[in-house]
Amino acid sequence: MTTHDNVVCTFCGCLCDDIEVEVQDNTITAVKKACAIGKNKIMHATSDPPETTVRGVETSVDEAVEEAVRIMSTARNPMVYGMSSTTSEAQREMVEIAEITKANLDNCSSYCHGPGVLARQQVGLASCSLGEAKNRADLVIYWGCNPMEAHMRHLTRYSLQPKGLFMPEGRKGRKVVAIDVRPTPTTKRADVFLQVEPGHTFEIASVLRALLNGVELDFPDGADSIAGVPVEAWREVVEMVKKCKYGVLFFGLGVTQCRNTDINVEQVARLVQDANRHTRFSAVAMRGHGNVNGTNQVMSWLTGYPLAVNFSRGFPRHNPGEFSVVPMLARKEIDAALIVATDPGAHLPKDAVDFLKTIPVIHLDPHRNMTTPWATVVIPVAPVGVAATGTFYRMDNVPLRLKKVVDSPFPTDEEVLKTMKEKIAYAANN
Numbered sequence: 218m219t220t221h222d223n224v225v226c227t228f229c230g231c232l233c234d235d236i237e238v239e240v241q242d243n244t245i246t247a248v249k250k251a252c253a254i255g256k257n258k259i260m261h262a263t264s265d266p267p268e269t270t271v272r273g274v275e276t277s278v279d280e281a282v283e284e285a286v287r288i289m290s291t292a293r294n295p296m297v298y299g300m301s302s303t304t305s306e307a308q309r310e311m312v313e314i315a316e317i318t319k320a321n322l323d324n325c326s327s328y329c330h331g332p333g334v335l336a337r338q339q340v341g342l343a344s345c346s347l348g349e350a351k352n353r354a355d356l357v358i359y360w361g362c363n364p365m366e367a368h369m370r371h372l373t374r375y376s377l378q379p380k381g382l383f384m385p386e387g388r389k390g391r392k393v394v395a396i397d398v399r400p401t402p403t404t405k406r407a408d409v410f411l412q413v414e415p416g417h418t419f420e421i422a423s424v425l426r427a428l429l430n431g432v433e434l435d436f437p438d439g440a441d442s443i444a445g446v447p448v449e450a451w452r453e454v455v456e457m458v459k460k461c462k463y464g465v466l467f468f469g470l471g472v473t474q475c476r477n478t479d480i481n482v483e484q485v486a487r488l489v490q491d492a493n494r495h496t497r498f499s500a501v502a503m504r505g506h507g508n509v510n511g512t513n514q515v516m517s518w519l520t521g522y523p524l525a526v527n528f529s530r531g532f533p534r535h536n537p538g539e540f541s542v543v544p545m546l547a548r549k550e551i552d553a554a555l556i557v558a559t560d561p562g563a564h565l566p567k568d569a570v571d572f573l574k575t576i577p578v579i580h581l582d583p584h585r586n587m588t589t590p591w592a593t594v595v596i597p598v599a600p601v602g603v604a605a606t607g608t609f610y611r612m613d614n615v616p617l618r619l620k621k622v623v624d625s626p627f628p629t630d631e632e633v634l635k636t637m638k639e640k641i642a643y644a645a646n647n
Contacts, residue, residue: 218239220240303508312519313519324509326512330509335537358465409457562586582597583598
């Protein structure tokens with residue numbers, strides 16, 4: 218038996234890198250330190266692979282790749298989509314395939330944290346690493362997120378409980394505020410829980426900015442609450458911000474997908490800037506899938522834009538809404554799709570999935586899922602972080618190198634995509 222230390226769990230944006238994995242005879246026999254979901258993901262990473270198929274008929278990987286190349290080479294307006302659970306190296310290959318085929322290119326962040334990414338490009342964001350939060354933060358604010366259920370080790374490793382260099386008492390030395398539309402397991406752990414009415418993120422951030430900057434508030438008709446919370450409660454939060462030595466605001470989809478989307482995050486980013494006039498304050502987006510942050514990084518390097526890119530004119534154009542995956546499918550503009558490391562059958566709206574079923578779809582994934590039964594071409598691949606190496610970006614933009622702990626009979630995403638790219642490029646030039 219072999220024990221692999223410091224394995225990275227790829228379940229969520231925390232990318233916990235302290236996992237221990239025991240392997241015997243090329244089989245994972247035990248996983249230690251991971252959360253329940255992460256343990257299950259690693260233990261069963263190589264189980265239930267799909268068959269290699271073309272139109273439902275079993276075939277070889279080489280023949281499946283040839284059909285995928287034919288589909289992408291002959292499509293007039295293809296889409297390249299997914300990427301959130303594969304390596305940055307594979308993501309680079311997908312960007313290059315999109316460029317060669319003059320395709321539309323998008324990732325899962327366009328309907329989750331994408332608005333926050335766009336906001337950060339507009340106004341910037343004072344941020345920090347999760348290590349800084351662990352070692353320094355004496356005030357933690359969770360806004361529109363529920364890490365107890367979505368990022369299960371976040372509170373114990375990075376934000377709420379851990380003892381740090383300048384926080385030797387751990388939880389006892391921290392004040393915790395939770396802002397959400399409903400009680401959650403995370404709000405129960407907070408010292409202060411502000412249950413707000415849905416759809417008022419921008420107003421809340423604006424009032425907090427005003428209070429931080431000493432602006433007198435004049436409420437019409439004697440109103441003294443914002444989003445259903447008394448103004449005095451918001452004043453108390455502002456005083457906590459002013460008095461803390463180091464504060465961190467963790468925000469989730471309750472902020473990015475609330476009414477106004479990217480405008481919300483712009484205002485939250487400005488709120489953090491205002492807080493830095495009084496103390497040291499940072500904000501971190503609670504990114505979901507393991508490497509969805511990496512998709513924004515890689516696309517920004519190679520195209521200048523983090524999502525919703527179109528190559529139809531031979532150069533990258535960016536327009537969220539026009540080139541985002543859900544609107545494109547709703548308008549039925551796509552005639553072929555290359556989908557890697559995501560399951561649109563489970564995650565996209567029903568109308569979008571119904572349209573995908575009418576066009577050629579190439580799907581790369583290590584497991585059977587709700588997309589593999591109807592995809593035109595299905596190519597099983599080695600699960601990254603278990604049977605394939607590569608780079609993932611943590612939610613705080615720190616890159617981590619994944620380990621390979623077992624062998625797989627299947628090629629990696631990167632290998633399949635690189636072969637496809639070379640064959641598509643050859644076909645385009647001959």
